[in-house]
Amino acid sequence: MPHVIEPAASARAKCRGCGERIGAGELRFGESLPNPFAEGETHHWYHLECGAMKRPEPLLEALSAHAESVPDSERLAALARGGVEHPRVARTSGAERDPSGRAQCRHCRQKIEKGAWRIPLVFWEDGRFSPAGFVHVPCTGAYFGTTDVVARLKRFSPGLTDADLQGIQAELLKPSPALGTTETE
Ligand SMILES: [Zn+2]
Numbered sequence: 001m002p003h004v005i006e007p008a009a010s011a012r013a014k015c016r017g018c019g020e021r022i023g024a025g026e027l028r029f030g031e032s033l034p035n036p037f038a039e040g041e042t043h044h045w046y047h048l049e050c051g052a053m054k055r056p057e058p059l060l061e062a063l064s065a066h067a068e069s070v071p072d073s074e075r076l077a078a079l080a081r082g083g084v085e086h087p088r089v090a091r092t093s094g095a096e097r098d099p100s101g102r103a104q105c106r107h108c109r110q111k112i113e114k115g116a117w118r119i120p121l122v123f124w125e126d127g128r129f130s131p132a133g134f135v136h137v138p139c140t141g142a143y144f145g146t147t148d149v150v151a152r153l154k155r156f157s158p159g160l161t162d163a164d165l166q167g168i169q170a171e172l173l174k175p176s177p178a179l180g181t182t183e184t185e
C-alpha cells in the first residue's frame with residue numbers, strides 16, 4: 001500500500017502532526033505504515049503542510065505520485081526538501097515560553113531561563129512522536145543547521161502573535177550560549 005494524497009472523505013481523522021482535525025474534502029497526506037495490531041498496513045493522516053514539515057521523505061514520495069492534483073505542490077516540496085536537507089527541523093514542534101527555569105537546552109546543555117522562548121522537540125520512531133526536550137531559540141541555527149524555522153513554529157503553535165514572532169526572530173540572531181563554553185578557539 002503506497003503513501004497517498006487524497007481528499008478526506010469525512011472530518012473524523014486528526015492530523016498526527018498538529019493534532020487538529022482534517023476538514024472533509026481537504027487534501028490530506030496518508031503515510032503507509034505496518035499495522036501494529038493486525039496483518040497488513042495502515043495510513044497515518046496529516047494535513048499536507050504538517051506532513052511536509054514532520055514527515056518530509058514519505059511526503060515527497062506521495063507528492064511525486066500525486067503532484068498534478070495538489071495545487072501548491074511546489075511549495076510543499078520545497079518545505080519537505082528543507083527537512084530532508086536538515087533532518088532535525090522535522091523535530092520542531094512550535095515555540096513557547098519556558099514556564100519553570102528548570103529545563104535544559106538539548107544543544108548547549110544550559111538551563112533555559114524562565115520566560116525565555118524555547119522550541120519543544122519531538123522524535124518520530126515506529127509511527128509515534130515522543131517528546132524529546134527543548135532547545136533555546138539562540139541555539140536554533142547550531143542545533144537544526146538552519147534558522148529558517150519560523151513557519152514551523154507558527155504552524156505548531158498557532159497562538160503565537162506577531163509580537164511573539166518578532167521576539168523570536170530577534171533571539172534567532174543571538175549567538176548560541178554554547179559558543180565560548182565548549183569551543184576554545
Ligand atoms: Zn496538521
Ligand SMILES: [Zn+2]
Nearest residue numbers: 105108136139
Ligand atoms: Zn541552548
